[in-house]
Amino acid sequence: MKKKLIKETTKHFEKQFHNKPEAVFLSPGRINIIGEHVDYNDGFVLPAAINKYICFAVSTNDTGVCTIVAKDLNDAYKFHSNDALVPVDKMWVNYILGVLHQLKSKGFPEKGFDIVFSSSIPMGAGLSSSAALECGFGYAMNKLFDLGVSKEEIALIGQKSEHTFVGVKCGIMDQFASVFGKKNKAIKLDCTSLEYEYHNANFKKYALLLLDSNVKHTHLTSGYNDRRNEVEQGLSIIKSHFPEVKSFRDCTENHLANVKNELGELLFKRCHFVINEIRRVNEAVATLDKNDFEKLGQLMYETHEGLSKEYEVSCTEIDFLVNAVRSEKSVLGARMMGGGFGGCSINLVEKGTENELIAKVSETYRNAFGIELSAYKIKISKGTTKV
Numbered sequence: 001m002k003k004k005l006i007k008e009t010t011k012h013f014e015k016q017f018h019n020k021p022e023a024v025f026l027s028p029g030r031i032n033i034i035g036e037h038v039d040y041n042d043g044f045v046l047p048a049a050i051n052k053y054i055c056f057a058v059s060t061n062d063t064g065v066c067t068i069v070a071k072d073l074n075d076a077y078k079f080h081s082n083d084a085l086v087p088v089d090k091m092w093v094n095y096i097l098g099v100l101h102q103l104k105s106k107g108f109p110e111k112g113f114d115i116v117f118s119s120s121i122p123m124g125a126g127l128s129s130s131a132a133l134e135c136g137f138g139y140a141m142n143k144l145f146d147l148g149v150s151k152e153e154i155a156l157i158g159q160k161s162e163h164t165f166v167g168v169k170c171g172i173m174d175q176f177a178s179v180f181g182k183k184n185k186a187i188k189l190d191c192t193s194l195e196y197e198y199h200n201a202n203f204k205k206y207a208l209l210l211l212d213s214n215v216k217h218t219h220l221t222s223g224y225n226d227r228r229n230e231v232e233q234g235l236s237i238i239k240s241h242f243p244e245v246k247s248f249r250d251c252t253e254n255h256l257a258n259v260k261n262e263l264g265e266l267l268f269k270r271c272h273f274v275i276n277e278i279r280r281v282n283e284a285v286a287t288l289d290k291n292d293f294e295k296l297g298q299l300m301y302e303t304h305e306g307l308s309k310e311y312e313v314s315c316t317e318i319d320f321l322v323n324a325v326r327s328e329k330s331v332l333g334a335r336m337m338g339g340g341f342g343g344c345s346i347n348l349v350e351k352g353t354e355n356e357l358i359a360k361v362s363e364t365y366r367n368a369f370g371i372e373l374s375a376y377k378i379k380i381s382k383g384t385t386k387v
């Protein structure tokens with residue numbers, strides 16, 4: 001599948017630009033084992049890159065003209081390298097222009113380039129095709145024009161592009177996972193310091209299975225930014241009473257209980273989720289190290305409860321998918337994954353039982369919502385790379 005993607009992207013490049021690309025890059029999507037909506041709350045997260053990619057075939061040119069061809073969308077965008085860069089009407093273009101805008105402040109020359117990109121990451125499924133696009137493009141430009149930008153900076157540039165050109169105030173998890181992914185390893189990332197460590201993500205008898213609700217997250221931008229505002233308000237109330245609390249990671253149930261009235265029901269729920277999710281990530285890392293997958297599964301179910309009832313970023317269809325597997329002996333845990341309001345559930349499932357489970361859940365899901373489920377048996381893979 002990876003080979004096919006590379007071959008077809010390269011072939012399309014040759015057809016468009018009548019030449020072989022100078023280089024080809026792959027940038028992966030990501031899963032997140034646990035630690036949802038805590039990357040922008042100074043928490044820890046546990047993501048990993050997966051074997052679904054955006055492939056970029058790229059060349060420089062001497063004309064100063066920059067052409068980007070989105071093969072799957074049958075669309076293209078052209079501009080001159082000395083044009084002022086501002087957000088445009090095409091969303092996919094903004095992810096790229098946002099990155100280029102920042103690379104220009106890091107010495108990007110006024111030169112042209114030709115790009116074709118194509119993806120095997122399902123869009124709107126919560127697998128971070130946007131981070132793969134930002135980071136893959138940034139990584140490719142960095143290599144091609146020898147800019148000397150570090151991998152960490154590529155991830156940060158991707159994040160900033162999303163803030164400034166797309167309008168989603170995302171955290172750093174997705175971009176970091178896409179760039180720093182490693183085969184069979186989960187990344188425990190400290191979202192404050194950006195220190196990270198790899199942990200074994202070989203689940204032995206078990207495997208990760210994604211069930212895609214095929215509900216596209218239409219409220220993602222507004223819902224996501226709303227949640228950020230809510231937790232910011234909550235934290236500033238907590239801090240005003242407890243100077244020792246510098247961020248959510250210093251905050252305990254006791255602190256929260258003391259300011260419950262002032263927070264009100266909504267902010268209390270949001271903050272309660274955040275402090276418990278940060279705790280769960282630390283517990284989950286220990287389960288990976290001890291191969292205690294039953295416990296990991298329980299933590300995943302707990303996270304889902306929090307995301308659904310306290311943080312309120314799930315939706316009826318995803319709640320249905322998580323509930324549908326709860327009584328299955330072959331499933332240790334499941335939860336909504338990513339920003340929410342649609343997308344995928346991530347399931348920890350006994351190896352060999354996946355197809356039976358997919359068939360069963362597909363049928364009940366179709367009966368309940370009239371929607372066809374998609375399922376992905378993913379592998380944990382390496383981050384953005386030159387092919």
Ligand code: GAF
Nearest residue numbers: 036037170171172173338339
């Ligand atoms: C989206 C964001 F882009 C991430 O930064 C993260 O906050 C995630 O939602 C929720 O954990 O994918």
